[in-house]
Structures are given as structure tokens and as C-alpha cells.
Amino acid sequence: MGRADIISGFSEENEIASIKNGGKIVFATDDWFAVAENLLKDEEPEWKEGVFTEFGKWMDGWETRRKRCAGHDWSIISLNKISIITGFCIDTAYFTGNYVPRISIQAALLKEEEIKLFPERSSKAGTAASEKEFEKISRLKSEKWKTIVPMMELGAGYPETRKNYISINSNESWNYLRLNIYPDGGIARLRVFGINKIDKLMPICQGESIDLIASVNGGICEKFSNAHYGHPENIIRISKGLNMGDGWETARRLDRPPIIQVDSNGIIQVPGCEWSIFRLGSVGRIETIIIDTTHFKGNFPDNAKVEGTLCLSETAQYKNQQLWRTILSTKKLSANKPHVYELKDLDWFGPVSHVRLTIAPDGGISRFRIFGYKQF
Template identity: 60%
Template sequence: MCTESSLDFLNFNELASKKNGGKILFATDDWFAEAENLLKDNEPLWKEGIYTSFGKWMDGWETRRKRIPGHDWAIISLKHPCVIKGFCIDTAYFTGNYAPKISIQAAKLDESYDKLFPLRHGKAGTAASSDVMDQVNNLQTDEWTTIIPMSNLGAGYAETRKNYFNCPYDDAWTHLRLNIYPDGGIARIRVYGSIICANNVPDIYEKIDLISRDNGGVCVKYSNAHYGHPRNLIIRENSNSMADGWETARRLDRPPILNVDHRGILQIPGNEWAIFRLGNIGLISTIILDTTHFKGNCPDNATIKGILIPPNQQDQHLDTNEDWKSILPVTKLYPHKSHVYNLNEMNWCGPVSHIKIIINPDGGLSRLRIWGYIHP
């Protein structure tokens, strides 16, 4: 287990939550609360004094106190093949009833594998029958690769609820087996990493969103994510609200009185930025900067830069690298609008492996699209 301050993987895409396509295929026991709660998009909730006919209402997965041999476990199906960089196991509000230990196993399987599991109902007060257990045991999920060995969890208090684990494997996985020892509760599981493009040999003549997380794009560094992480910018689906975008805090070095130049661009020294690694080296044809939902807090202007880094070179020093080239010059932005820029408005189109977006002075964007072609 590791501490949050030392974790680079938290910048990566979240892969298992409900909105990101994760799905519970099986759980041994759902007595107090069903395993589907593990994948909820929202933060865990506490409802004081609320009980169901099965016991205290809990916002997570909680099994009964085990009185038979074995331990409890659940199977999670990911939407895409993914390289996993790390996990957060959150035990929020499970204080005297949290699972004391976990391990995680993984496998890369065909999409049809999900159909081998019995139909999942996911209701509190239930457990897998002996017939269902026999059916699932025949799938031999206990023989999947162990990517997180048996490890201790902290209780669900504010200072101990979030348990972080680095994943040391570079393989692609599609399914996870979450083991809890021997029983108890977990509020959420968050899985961080990058999606492996479904098309392993991309068509160089097909125009794609080079930065989309579904095509392997990932955020590797950023300056500020006070209200929303920049990884939200590269979600394929359009945003639903300001909560579903990248939004920074207001910079404290803003001048007391603001001025603009002859183009209407604010003259402010500070800015915020985010760096993304593309799924494939690409040539850019269209850029879309979308401020939808950001009506009183969109940035004044934005700049896009690019760089070509060899595949074997690390991302650590990209924020100080002096080889960035201007792709889209300083451009005025407007609230609640999709801004589209084509080749004739760009300084350079690549080939590029990384994109840096700079917003001035601060604020929020809902989506960033970098349309183009795979570099041959």
C-alpha cells in the first residue's frame, strides 16, 4: 500500500466505475449491500439511523459475517482491455465492519466470457446459491493472475479510508476478481490506467480522436485540478455538467484590476496547464475546445502545444521540456460554446505524441478533441 502524495497513477483514466463501463458479473454474497455499489460514480454516502430489513444501510458492498469455510469475492468486467497502473480501495464509513484484507486477480478474456456467468440480480439480502457457486467455480477465476497480493486495509475513517496500491504489471486486462478476507464491507473500488485501443492495427486513413481515452489517451501531468480532473476532458461522451470537466481554482496572482490587449486577450501572467499522452503518434487536422456548461468560469484564452517523444522516453520531465511546438496559438474562448479550429488556424500539425493545453488565467473546460490521423 502507498500514500496519495506519491501516486502518479491517480492522473490516469478511471476504468471501472459505472459511467466508465464497469460491471459486476458475480459476488458470493450481497447480504447487507450489493456489490454494484462498488462501481457507483459518486462519493460514498452515510445515512444516520437508516436500516433495511437486512441490517444497517451502507453505501458499498457488504457481506454477512461469514460462518462457513472460505472468503468472499466479486468479479468485475471492464469495458475495454486496459493496462492498470493502480487501485484505490475506499472503505468509507465501514469502521467496525470493513474487510480487513483484500487481494486482486486479473485476466484478459474475450467479450463472450461475460455470458458464462449466471444472470446477475444484485440485490441486498441475497447470496450465491450452491448451484451458482458450482457454475462459477468451474470458470476457475481463482487461477487468474494475482496482481495485488493479500494486503491490509484501513478502517473507513477519514484518515484511513483510502487504500492505494500500485499495480506492477504492464499486461492488458479485461476482468478483475476482488477478494475480501474473510468478509465485511468496502465502499468503492477505483481502477486507474489506460485503455488499449480496440483496433490493434489502426487504419492510418481513418480520422480518429487521437486524445480520446478510448483510443489510449491519458493525462500524465497537470498544474491544478481543484474542482475537476483534466482526465475528464478526454472522455468520449459529451459532458453532463461542470462536474464532468476540468476546472481549476481561481489563481491568487490575478491582478486587482484586469486589462486586455488589442485582441481582447486578458493580460495576466499566470496560467494552468495539462499534458496528455496520445494513444498513437498522430497528425492533427481539427481541434475542438469545448466550454459547454462553463458559463461564468471558462478560461479567457487557451493555447495548444505539441511534442514528439520517443516511445521509450519517460513522461516525468515534460512540464520543463523546452521542445514544445505551438500548434494552436493564443485563442480567445467564450462561455458555453464548442470552439472548432481547422488546419488553416494551426501553426503545426505534427507528428505529435503529447499534447499540452494551457488555459489563461484559470477556469474550466468540458472536453478537448484532437482529431487527426495515425502517423504511418
């Protein structure tokens, strides 16, 4: 498994502040060594030995200058969608003698008229917020937002101490965060885990049907067998896949036979498979399924199938194999293309609350779409 948050209990939640999911920095007190936007990068932090800018050592994170005046540094993050937050990971990777020693996090649910009060963001290294920008941001009174993470200490950016996990137990909804650092220093990444709160399901193409599984519509990945190169939460993003790193890719299975055999339909005969289970944003009836292998050319799965179940209770044991029904029987896949399956191709169309995508024997998927109609 490729992500530490899998171990730390956040594997069932979406990242809701990353750049690819629409998160953005709207204010920062200081961007001297490295700009705050780096906090929200989807990629893992990197180190460049011996690389310096005109402002100092190049760092892949947000790093402010050493404080020589009253106060502390802070930034404000837009989550793009109103969300319920379940946890954070504050990653200080590579910030060892210059990491932020303490942080706290506040949150707010801002209205449209309040959002308009933000000053324009420039995002430029070697700069700090101006007096005019401070004056404008002060009207939001962000220092009085609700504290959801009290002041806590961080670990230095060494492998064994860089990732600082925080769980949140609240059903409150937020759309903006204030990250306070005390008093200054560097943080590589801010990962925010949670669930988008959906008031209205959104289509991503013409027509009345909506993408029931899209993360922006409340879909989440709940379980999976393997995520060695890319987490299955990536494949329910509403955007097109950027590259292989922006998809779900498993390790090569070690139970592959020495010599591959195929059946009369060209399906390879292997004992193993990989799978991921998703909870749809809304119970619905399925009309179209898209399994997209774009960017996966030498590592696409040979075949895939989709199963579904209806579980209306939070305690329902949907892991019971007898509860699952075949929606799309095993289909041969090919490289670097979307595979579209319409109603005539489906064995069952719902109503469905959860789906399981099974690929064999292994490989990568760029996007997974399930278009249909909200049932109840």
C-alpha cells in the first residue's frame, strides 16, 4: 500500500483540499522561502539537493521567514465545496532545522458576501501580505473562527516523525480553514480528509443523468485490495486523468502464472484479481458505466467487472458476498481509452448504494464513471 494515511484510518475518506480537488490558498501572511500553494500539491514532497533561489534554499512546501516582529504566521484555505472534515495530516517532510514547531487549525462556513472580502492572492516567493491586504482580511475576523485543532506540537521532517495525524469527530460543515503556524517555519503538505456535503448532485455532461459515484457528488472509496501506485479515490474525481499517477494502479500480482493462457473470448486465465468498493453519493439506478484506461498503455487491466448492492443501514454488512449482484459482467479491456457500457450491456441496474469494481489480474484505471438517476 502506497499511502501512510491508509494505515492511519483515513483510507475511506477523500482528500478535500488538494489542488486537483479544487482546494486553493486564498491568503497567507508570508511566502518568503516557499509559497503556501505548495501545501496543497497532490504529489509527495521532494528534495532538491543544493538548489537555492534568490530567497534561500528551495523547499517543496510553505516556508515563511524567521519572525522578527510580533505575531505568528497563518494562511487561509478554500475547500471549494462545503465539507465535513474527518481528519488531517500535517507533513513536515524535509523541513528538519526549519520546520514549524506548533500549529492550530480553525474553520468557518462563509457566505457568498463574506467570500468577496478576500484580497486578491498573488502567490509569489519573497513576499508578504501588505498592510492593505491585512486590513481587508481583518474584516472576516478569522482569528475568531471555531478552533477544530487546538495548538499542538509537530515532529521534524525526518521519515519517522514527518507525518502528524489528527482525527476530527464532528458532523459540522465548513468551506474555509485557517492554518496557524507558531511562530514561523516550514510545512511540506496539508492533507485534509473528509466528505463533500452535497445539496444537489451535479452532472458532468449533457443530459439529466448524473455521475452517482463522483467524489464531488458525495461518492467515496470505502475499501480496496491494493493501492501500490495510486489510490482508487483518484478514479472518481470529476476531472479527466492527468497521467498514470492520477489514477488507481495496483502492484503486479505475484500469483500470475508463468505462462499466460486465454479463453475463447480473449480473457486471460489468472487466479487473482484486485478490487475497490465505493459508496455512491446517492442511491440510484444505473444507466451508463465508463471504465477509462487513458494513460495506462503497458499496464492496463486485462478485464473488469462491476457488482452492486443496496445497503440503506449504516450497520449493513455489505461485505457478505451474497448481497452483491452483477451489474456489468466481465469485459475485456484495452489500453489508453474509455470503455463505455450502456443500459443494454448491464445485467442489473439497481437501485444501488455501493459498487465493487474488480480488475484482473492487476493494473491501472484512470477514471470510473457511473451515470444514472437518483432513486431516493
